[in-house]
Amino acid sequence: MTDERVGRVLGTRDATTRAFRVLVDDDRYLQLDDLVELRTDVPEAGEVATYGIVTEVSATYEGATYDTDTRRIAEEGTLPAETVRTAEVAITRVDPEVWVSPHPGERVRRAVDAERDKALYVDEMRRPLPIGIGRDERPVFLDLDFFDGVKGGHMSISGISGVATKTSFALFFLRMLTGSPAVVGEGATNLRVLVFNVKGEDLLWLDRPNAHFDAAAREGWDRLGVTPEPFPSVSFWAPARARAGGVVVPDASGRLEGVEAFRWTPREFIDEGLLRFLFTDAGDQRNQLSFVEERVRSQLKRWAADLVGEPGAVVLRQPGPGGHTTPVADVDDGDLVVREFSDLVTALESLLDPTDGTDPDPAWTGRVQGGTIAAFVRRLYAAQHRLGHLIGAGESRRIDRHKSQVSVVAIQNLHDLAQRFVVGALLQEVFTEKEQTGQRLPLSVIVLDELNKYAPRDGASPLKEMLVDIAQRGRSLGVLLVGAQQTASRVAQEVMENAAIRVAGRLDAAEAERPEYGWMLPSTRARARLLKPGTMVVSQPSIPVPIVASFPFPPWATRAEEVDHSDDPDPFDAP
Amino acid sequence: MPSPRLVVESWDPSYGAPLAPDEALAPSEGQVDCDAEPGPWEPRPGEDDGVAQVCFVDGVRRIDARLAIPRADGMPIPGIAGSHAVGAVVWDRLGRRSEVDHIRTRRLAVFSSGAEAEVPGEPPVSFDVESEPSDDPDRLVARFHGSMRRAEAELIAELADHGTFVIGDGPVNDTRRREVVGYVKTHRVAYLPPERAGIVGQLAPGLRTPLFVLGAGGTFARWSWYQRLPLPEVRHAWSGVVRCEAPGSLPLVDAARLADRTAALLPLVAAPVHTDPRAPQNLVPIGALERRLRHALGDQRLVYRALLHAVEGAA
Structure with a gap:
């Protein structure tokens, strides 16, 4: 086993039960999000292991008092000084639970293998579901009990629009969820997902391979243990087109085949x-x-x-x-x-x-x-x-959510009023159905972007009532909301508060300072405005600090141009 | 009669003045030979011969506690306990970096009147003991200071024996033939006769006076010269002036080479006025070294407490 020592607990600043600093060894480095571990011999209690995550690193010249000393040290070499590199660590766990601070001077090691799992509480998760890749290239896990209603429910995703992270992450999460039946357990049977495509047409190609999917992306998926494939069981629904001359045809400009029209009698x-x-x-x-x-x-x-x-x-x-x-x-x-x-x-x-x-x-x-x-x-x-x-008479053309595992409802072409109508009608349908059975299983997952439009912070509406109801009672009924919004501060508080899993992509600088993001560490907030597409901050009740994870490029297409046609049958081939 | 012009010295007042007023430039004792270096009596430019490595050696001391040995029949015998540290800054001119090295600390207790008593304690707070025959309390500090000066001299000798060019704080006290320069910040004695002293006012930074010999003809002869360090403004003739010494055993040509080198190098390491209470004379490496050495002495209150506990524990 390699020596994982990276430094020692700094003794010039207080080490507390929340955080401490590490004096980094000359031949080692620590970067943001690195996981570390150390042992302290506590009187009476014996050996206590402390685990933590690096939230900031800094370097300075020890011995320099004036700004110009830097020149004397680095350029002229006339002033002796030592480069000091330290890292701030937020404590994630102490084991056994004796809440004492680590001692100064203790050896700090990089947390790997079993120690890494302990730092991230993976050993205590009953059903750990990979939801991204940490900076150490290893999976970061989510305690599924806190998503599917056993101990908590719902997920809230925030982030500025334009970098396409919110929907991408939601879809990635769905793929992990639907692709890991062994982890999901009994909830995997008849799991149903209702996805609203509220803008663009990114979600209309979930069943098609992505032509840009490459080896690097494949490697990411391999690390997560899920076969990188498009969603195997998807049905697409679009509202019936207006003025279609009595024929019910879907109104989805980007994709026509495989899309079914829906309406209510x-x-x-x-x-x-x-x-x-x-x-x-x-x-x-x-x-x-x-x-x-x-x-x-x-x-x-x-x-x-x-x-x-x-x-x-x-x-x-x-x-x-x-x-x-x-x-x-x-x-x-x-x-x-x-x-x-x-x-x-x-x-x-x-x-x-x-x-x-x-x-x-x-x-x-x-x-x-x-x-x-x-x-x-x-x-x-x-x-x-x-x-x-x-609305129109005739045979029932309502959405059959049981036809496939994932149902995508394309409402991007509808007016706001009509979008709210469709969302309201479908949410009510799902919720009523579950209310009647009173059972948590099978699980019903709803993915809805622009939540602030449907459940705004101010005012009241039947739709907002519906969403608040789902947020508050859906957990026990197995109706799980994966909501996304650009600004969490504009979404009904009851909806935000009931989401056990909170995820944020790149945030607007002013938005990141709002109390809705109090679950982030100050250092994470500062970074939230710099996050790259594909990198998210994830907070879950089982880990006391938010974890930064990235998710791999999707194997399904998100635009018509991305669709890989290489496997399509040749139309000129004789049957 | 017009009021004389007034200037403010650049040193922090708590350090005294570079020109000690009470013994201001009193005539020096012993022989001074001002004609040791051929050539006219005028400032001459220094010359950087590209020496690769320069060592600056200095020491700091601190009295940690006052001691006393009680006597049944009269006044207690006074003593002091103190710590001193010496060390060197190694300036690697090619690598353009400096490093503090060779730090040596000593804790020493000195008792007067020839008395001796064991001072309990364990490392890192344990004291050597010496006794001073005199009963003059001032001699205790002098004895302690002497111990530090000896440690400095030992380190200078060691470094110089390895062929390194050494600049030590204070006058040279070892006249063996080595590349050692003593660096004197304060001027208590006027070494130059009045008719020659005017040259000091003509010195610009980087220039030096011709060499003169102190203690000429005696066993402790040293080469010496004045030079000026850079200052934002020269306020009086002696602003920023330092005096250097080199062992008298060096031949003239070597002494002149060292003087030229030092005249060229010291302005490079002079402390900017705002960074040091004794700027510019307290050189940048020496200032840094003193900070590190003081740090190496340990916290005074902790040393005091450790000493107190050890003495009480032994009683």
């Missing part, structure tokens, strides 16, 4: 109460709109009756005392038949704001001011324009 829209997700502007909760919406939502459920021969379509009729029990076979011109979203808008307008001047039925409006009704109807018209094409 009026029946599904009414049954699931999706109306609420049309009122997701933070301002909508301040006036009485939400009150009307609630009324209308429950009235629709009572009034909607199926139509014979027209799946998904409904007719709105006042129900008898037992409600509608059989589908309606005969409709005449006076019936409020809903086949499209526009039909619904027209029907609701006639119910809420009758053109004949009579008062609307208070069962629908709840006696609110006429202005509120008008505002409500205006919203419906606006929604019709933005997302009317997402």
Whole structure:
């Protein structure tokens, strides 16, 4: 075994239970993120091992008092001095747990092999999942118990946009998660992932090999113990295209084949109460709109009756005392038949704001001011324009999340209002399904970028409520949120606080100083603005200090140009 | 009568003055031979002969505690306990680097009136003991100082025996034929006769006076010369002036070579005024060496405490 000694605990500054400095040996070096270990003979307690991670290194001339002494030492050589190199170490662990400071002068060694695992608590992790490569080229582990709900749940990823680290890391993490069934254990069975592609088209090629994937990247994946392959089981979903002439085709400009169109029938829209997700502007909760919406939502459920021969379509009729029990076979011109979203808008307008001047039925409006009704109807018209094409009668075209392990929902082409509608509808679907079973397994993972748009810090909306609910209760129900945002300070606090795993890529300098990043060490914060794409700071409850890790280049394509076509069948080959 | 012009000396006042006022340039004793080096009596330029290595040797001392041996029949016998350290800065001129080396420390207790007592203690705080026949308390410090000077002389001799050019702090006290220069910062005695002393005012940095001989004809003859170190401004004739010595046993040609070399080298290592309370005379390597040597003495309070404990423990 090589001598791993790197120096001694410095005696001119206090060593504490949190940090100490190392005087680095002349023929050794310590760099940021290096792991070290030392033993202290503590009276009564015996030998105590201390583990730590290097957070800063410094060098100075010992013996120089004036700035110009540097010239006398280095250039003229007339002033004797010694170069002193020291390293600041944040303590990660003491074993046994006797919280004493290391003694000055103790020999400090690089922590390797088993000692390295102890420094990073890998020995105490029940299910260690590799989530990156440390600076020593060895895997850094995540205690999966803190992600999948056993002891904690959810992951929050922050970072400036443009360096593509947030989504890349989320996808990398998903690949590790889905590619390590042995580590994930029982949760790996029927694990389902719902990914929203909110901008660009980076996530539409997860099933295709990346032409730029090279040997160096392969080596990284080998270190992590996962075969570098595109996601094996992915389905892609895009909203139905507007004005498609009655045909349901997906609206995904970049990729067409293998992408399925989705939309909801009026029946599904009414049954699931999706109306609420049309009122997701933070301002909508301040006036009485939400009150009307609630009324209308429950009235629709009572009034909607199926139509014979027209799946998904409904007719709105006042129900008898037992409600509608059989589908309606005969409709005449006076019936409020809903086949499209526009039909619904027209029907609701006639119910809420009758053109004949009579008062609307208070069962629908709840006696609110006429202005509120008008505002409500205006919203419906606006929604019709933005997302009317997402509702239509016919066979159910909803997203089948059980078709494959990963479902990518491409909503990047939708208007903000429609994006929030789709996200809200799908989150509710996932959450309700799990609420009904009450079981943590199988796990359901949701990946959502631009979380600040869906769960903003200020204001209230049904969507934010939904996300807060998932953050607070999803852990025990196996609904795990992998949320990403450019600025954590703009995301609802309840959502941030409930994420057990926190990850940050490169941060804006001002953003890094905010209290939301209090989990980073001051030195890590200072570095956060310099992190390269592919390098992240990871904090998890089982390790008291954040760890810097990098993740390898993906084997799947993230752009159309990256797709490796070499394995495609030759179209001119005879079958 | 106009008021005379006033100047402020560059040394920190707590160090005294480079020109000691009470014995200001009193006429020197012994013979001074001002005609030892041929040529006109005027400043001459130094010359750097490219010597590869220069050693600066110095020592520091500190009184750690006052001691006393109680006597049943009268006043206690006084003693002192102190520590001194000597060492060298090795200036590698080719490698352009300096290094502190050869640090030697000694802890010594001196008792007066010829008395002796064992001073308990264990390394690193253990004291040698010497006794001084006189009962004059001032002699105790002189004796202790002498011990440091001897240690300096030993180190100078050792380094010079290896052929290294050595610049020692203070006058040379070993006149053997070696490349040793003594470096004197303060001027207590006027060595030059009044008619020759004017040359000092004409010295520019890098120039030296011609050699003169101190103690001429005696057994302890030394070569000597004055030179000036660089100063932002020359405030009076003796600002930044130092006196150097070389062993009298050296032939004139060798002494002149050493004087030329020293005149050229010392301005390179003179301390900038703001960096040292005794600038420019306290040379940069010597200032650094003194800091390291003081450090090598150990913390005074710790030494005092260790001594106290040892004495109480032995009692």
